[in-house]
Amino acid sequence: MNHSNSSHLLFKGAFLLTLSGLIGKVLSAGYRIPLQNIAGDFGFYVYQQIYPILGIAIVLSLYGFPAAISKLVAEVRERGQVLSLSTFYLPALLWLFGICGLIFMIGYTQSDELAAIMGDERLTRSLQAAFTVFLLLPIPSLFRGVYQGQGNMYPTAISQVAEQLIRVLLIIAAVIFVVSEGRIYQIGIGASIASLGGLAASIVIFLIIIRKNPPWTKEPVDYASPSFLKTIVFYGIFICLNYMLLLLIQMTDALTLVPHLVEAGAAPVEAKVLKGVFDRGQPLIQLGTVLASSLALALIPSITKKKIKAHPKQVEGYIFGSVKFSLILATGASAGLITLFPFINELFFQDEKGTQVLRVLMLVIIFSSLAVTFSSILQGLGFVTHTAVIVIFAVFVKWGLNILLVPYLLLNGAAIASVCSTAFVVVCQCLFLSRYFSFRKWRRLPWLSIACALAGMIVVLMVLIGVQSLLGAGIGNRFLLLVYTLSLTTVGATTYLILLIRLGALHRRELEALPYGSSLVRFLPKGLK
Numbered sequence: 001m002n003h004s005n006s007s008h009l010l011f012k013g014a015f016l017l018t019l020s021g022l023i024g025k026v027l028s029a030g031y032r033i034p035l036q037n038i039a040g041d042f043g044f045y046v047y048q049q050i051y052p053i054l055g056i057a058i059v060l061s062l063y064g065f066p067a068a069i070s071k072l073v074a075e076v077r078e079r080g081q082v083l084s085l086s087t088f089y090l091p092a093l094l095w096l097f098g099i100c101g102l103i104f105m106i107g108y109t110q111s112d113e114l115a116a117i118m119g120d121e122r123l124t125r126s127l128q129a130a131f132t133v134f135l136l137l138p139i140p141s142l143f144r145g146v147y148q149g150q151g152n153m154y155p156t157a158i159s160q161v162a163e164q165l166i167r168v169l170l171i172i173a174a175v176i177f178v179v180s181e182g183r184i185y186q187i188g189i190g191a192s193i194a195s196l197g198g199l200a201a202s203i204v205i206f207l208i209i210i211r212k213n214p215p216w217t218k219e220p221v222d223y224a225s226p227s228f229l230k231t232i233v234f235y236g237i238f239i240c241l242n243y244m245l246l247l248l249i250q251m252t253d254a255l256t257l258v259p260h261l262v263e264a265g266a267a268p269v270e271a272k273v274l275k276g277v278f279d280r281g282q283p284l285i286q287l288g289t290v291l292a293s294s295l296a297l298a299l300i301p302s303i304t305k306k307k308i309k310a311h312p313k314q315v316e317g318y319i320f321g322s323v324k325f326s327l328i329l330a331t332g333a334s335a336g337l338i339t340l341f342p343f344i345n346e347l348f349f350q351d352e353k354g355t356q357v358l359r360v361l362m363l364v365i366i367f368s369s370l371a372v373t374f375s376s377i378l379q380g381l382g383f384v385t386h387t388a389v390i391v392i393f394a395v396f397v398k399w400g401l402n403i404l405l406v407p408y409l410l411l412n413g414a415a416i417a418s419v420c421s422t423a424f425v426v427v428c429q430c431l432f433l434s435r436y437f438s439f440r441k442w443r444r445l446p447w448l449s450i451a452c453a454l455a456g457m458i459v460v461l462m463v464l465i466g467v468q469s470l471l472g473a474g475i476g477n478r479f480l481l482l483v484y485t486l487s488l489t490t491v492g493a494t495t496y497l498i499l500l501i502r503l504g505a506l507h508r509r510e511l512e513a514l515p516y517g518s519s520l521v522r523f524l525p526k527g528l529k
Contacts, residue, residue: 069145126188
């Protein structure tokens, strides 16, 4: 009975942590739309140049370092020992401060060089401010890891949501202030201060929780040489690369895009505005990837090397199901965004600049969603370092393609480079996964049904758009545009879902697991009901 209760609590905690992470990711993507509206494309460019650094700090604080600390905590608890303030907390905290301090020192002292590579030396102070955020990472990272290692996900979940919410509110406030003062280049400094404010809020939450029930003993405990440095570096940074694919691609664009646009003949200011226009696609990619991979990731905890040996058919079913859901959702989101992008661009970003380029960029959603899903599967099967190495190589692919394509194709070249680099990750992951799941088995995916459903959705949307155009019904303001776009999105999503069901891409048991699944079952063909 006790085992059942503990398993139930662990499941609830894991679900809460997943939900809080999902909320945080949606907040992290969504706030950049009003930010662009307030600051314009040039201000958005300034922010996006330092965002990858802030994003890497956030990922390390929320996922990387806590995963490493939780592993250390689990090792201590397996030996039946308690966490000591002097022999566990202090060394762990010192190592975290040492690693974060080293990142800060290198980044801060080299910010002028980094700004020069980006082709904009006025970014130096913003880059220095961004690296300062690393100095506050160790404290919340430590306590998140401790509580996760003890199986208590509630403090981590609460601190995650609070940190992201405070950060988003402070960023918007900072952008409003600097824009009103006409100091656009200080957006990066304001964003860094907002990130520090979010981290400070999470620290306050932990201090309140710890005050009631400290998770340590003051007595020294002799541990069997816990490998703090190896675990923190390996689990905290190296494995964390799997969650940084999109951030590292954005970092590559931040370093290379403006210089290559200038090389192609664009004026420096024009190149920066073009970079801001290109970056409109990033929050949409992030949102699409989160939504497309979240349902699939729910199936993945059941996939481990031990389980695939004991129950190969069952685990293969989990692998197949997770990839299938990710593919269906990602292709639907990508095709919908591509079709409706002129309206989405104007609705979210106030005009239709860069629509054609951003349509190409939306293909990244398909590959980034599959990459997240494959990465989680491979980690469960023990391919931990392999997946991280693939991401590193993908960054070089992106960098090389930017150098080759941007001077000739401008933003189209950068978009193609992003699509190719994420596709490279998926292809490499499939090669590793083929040891357990052969290529032949992917033929069972409902490729034709998905393609026909996508085609049907696109045709319906194009007909509706064509009717509106023929009637000459103008959309006078953003509220009407919002209503119109939401209406098209609803019709498109409904059409896609019904066609998937009618064409047999989704089976009865899969539909019954969805909200209102019993109502959706009636759309199944007679042979599948």
